[in-house]
Amino acid sequence: MNTVLFIGLVFPEPTSSAAGTRIVQLINLYKELGYEVIFASTAQKTENSFDLSSIDVLEYAIELNHNSFDDFILNLDPVMVVFDRFISEEQFGWRVATACPKAIRILDSEDLHCLRYARHTAVKKNTVFDTKDLLEEPLALREIASIYRCDLTLIISEFEMEILQNIFKIDKSLLFYLPIFYSNKTKTLAYEDRVNFVFIGNFLHEPNYDAVVQLKTIWKEIRKELPTVNLTIYGAYASSKINQMNNEKEGFCIRGRASCVYEILEQSKVLLAPLRFGAGIKGKLLEAMVVNTPSVTTSIGAEGISTPKYWNGYVTNDMNDFVKKAINLYKEKQIWDKACKEGERIIFTKFKKELYEQLFKELILKIKEDINHHRNQNFIGKLLLQNQFAATKYMSKWIEEKNKKKIV
Template sequence: MLPLFDQSAGGLRLKTLIDLMGELGWKLVFGSLALREESPGILSTPSGLASYENALRRSGVTRCVFGVDEISVYLKETGRGLDMVFLSFPHVTNALLPLVRTHCPVASIVYDMVDFHGLRMSRQADVEKNEPLRKEAEKQRAIEVACARSADLTLAINEEERAAMLALAPEAVIEVMPNVFHMPEHAPAGVEARKDLLFIGGFWHKPNGDAVAWFVDRIWPLVRSAEPDVISRIVGSNPSNEVLALGAQPGIEVLGYVPDVAPLLESHRVSIAPLRWGAGTKGKVGQALSHGLPVVATPIGAEGMALRDGEHLLVAEDERGFAQHVIELLRDDELWRRLSLGGREHMATMFSTHVIKHKLDEVLRG
């Protein structure tokens, strides 16, 4: 489907890479595995589909094709002239890679893992003690390994997932391609004008629903008892009924989808990433740090960006430690200023548009 760049981290990653490829001079055609009429959510409406398709055109995409049949026709007509086919997400790659190999004999095939889905599912199975899910995770991992082995180049979102895939597919060619994080040109608002907690995450992505439920049930009472006036706001598209129900708890506000989160990032005191399972790089964490908003995260939430506890953010694995870090950031202005600066400088050095654009150019042309 078309990348929902304002609703999901995976969609934002894909859209940003398309933006950069357009800027680097690539001529782009976008293929959606989903048919037009089967696109989900806002893409199921004519206006929604047109809006996201027009966004791709502004990025340099000259044409969009939908469904395997349209993609097949396009590849039969033009495949011999293609230099590169970029396949994003394992289910897309698994479905289309044989077709691409058949019709694009000289094209380099690049597979973007986005995150290691099998790893994420395995971690979920560990948390939930779910043996059927563990078996599904093993099947998913096998699909991803096959994709990496079959592609000419595989992109991993961080060094940890590159190493994990190489351990399973040592013959694969894998490069790290981090997410891009937009750095606001202006300095972030100071601590004096800020208050409250913020969680951002799309709820089609299951780890986010688990994260906010765990936070509200196990961590929020500890924070609230120490800071009874603080509010925690939950932001993200497609909240489930279970997530919406969290708004009945004292001090919890579920805002749902917010088109522009920048004002929220500028006005809140602490960003939280209480993820118990997941994989890849957490867009919510990088986005907050890029805006100078300090983050309290679990180890899962903090992974993949070379972040150091106490220098760029605060990390805690258990409920009491997480709550204590939140309370510290609510009360300690000097700690807040130090983490705000440290996190923002780290993101600018490692993940800014300029840095990743240069890396993408090297990888794709190398």
């Protein structure tokens, strides 16, 4: 049987983040295409890790900077290796290329990390971000090199596809747009049966922490107009700084992990997401669309999903306007109903799995049929795999030797 090896930065946690949802979806997609899937990671499993055995996926613990991985992958002999984010490719890509040179190497970017970092820097410096700033972002050198070293990179945002092709001049043959998949729920709670605002986000992700800080700043203005309404904030891995913002009297309520995201979103009237930086597509906003929960967000929140004109609610970067839009969407049923329809349209036309699975299958088969030709078209990738450019390889070998001496 054809085997696909996933090398995970962590074990997936679909209940904690969109990244976890993405990896499980990708695993299922490969299984539906007839591949056996193996998942390996250097990370420890947590109580929130998805049970991969429930979908017949074997799990393996692997060591970083250790030659035991070489034996592991030689015995496995996969036809494809999927790297969960570019850091996994940096750590293991050269070992895969050496031990199994014919295996197709696929990078699942999750989001462009260099974009998220560059935007965060702009926020901290209080400057306006320009996509050309990415050319001076140190992380971009590592991330773009990783993309070139792989045979194909999966991108979840159309905006990021444009950046990679227009700013970094990466050939489209090395990229494939494959968003997170969603399907509309056929029957959801009506406007009259819902109450309160909601925010959901994994707090290990800095944009989510920053968004809650923004919400804390503007909440009193919203509460003046809606004195009986609460804002309930859910998220995994909340820090003490997050928990200290809790104020039940003011209706600013901090909760822990959302045990059932869709149920919580469906019971809420409006999702608020004032994201000032970030990348990729925001799972919380798409999950809200699935259950017909309108949202107010920023241009970064809407990026890669839809335009402000056709959003399921409002898109604004001005926090005073954000307050007005949140109140308006909450109070006006007609506007709320119209927003729900836009969300349904977005999910149906852009995020259904059926739109992409056949194209993905055909592309994988095309690359498999003539991997040498595909790689010859990517000369920069071949160049970066040469020894004189393989800094990650020799750093790993140096650590490996250093660890051996410690044992002795």
